[in-house]
Amino acid sequence: xxxxxxxxxxxxxxxxxxxxxxxxxxxxxxxxxxxxxxxxxxxxxxxxxxxxxxxxxxxxxxxxxxxxxxxxxxxxxxxxxxxxxxxxxxxxxxxxxxxxxxxxxxxxxxxxxxxxxxxxxxxxxxxxxxxxxxxxxxxxxxxxxxxxxxx
Numbered sequence: 001x002x003x004x005x006x007x008x009x010x011x012x013x014x015x016x017x018x019x020x021x022x023x024x025x026x027x028x029x030x031x032x033x034x035x036x037x038x039x040x041x042x043x044x045x046x047x048x049x050x051x052x053x054x055x056x057x058x059x060x061x062x063x064x065x066x067x068x069x070x071x072x073x074x075x076x077x078x079x080x081x082x083x084x085x086x087x088x089x090x091x092x093x094x095x096x097x098x099x100x101x102x103x104x105x106x107x108x109x110x111x112x113x114x115x116x117x118x119x120x121x122x123x124x125x126x127x128x129x130x131x132x133x134x135x136x137x138x139x140x141x142x143x144x145x146x147x148x149x150x151x
Contacts, residue, residue: 049091
């Protein structure tokens with residue numbers, strides 16, 4: 001991964017104000033705004049204790065403004081991921097991407113966060129290519145407290 005990507009990832013530390021909503025027990029959504037950009041990070045349970053994360057960006061800004069907001073968008077998305085892992089403690093969380101560049105950002109983020117993920121009881125799993133997607137995942141290595149006290 002290049003220096004630019006590393007600098008981009010380093011900027012992911014975020015203190016964005018997230019608004020969380022749930023839609024049943026199998027979906028949680030974190031919403032936030034960055035400039036004229038609205039972001040929804042959606043966590044969907046695909047199987048028992050396995051979740052998939054995706055995000056959608058809606059913007060009224062110009063292309064130039066969107067480029068400047070992109071770091072804030074990604075940092076907010078990964079803040080939502082961190083909060084979801086801390087609270088919900090899924091057994092597995094999958095990131096998927098059709099875009100190679102986005103896939104590299106996921107991979108770089110997971111590598112950089114390896115120590116804090118391990119402290120939270122997670123490990124990264126080798127990427128899996130399922131055409132046209134590449135999946136990146138983390139798995140829980142310690143028992144989840146969510147099922148013991150959260151349900």
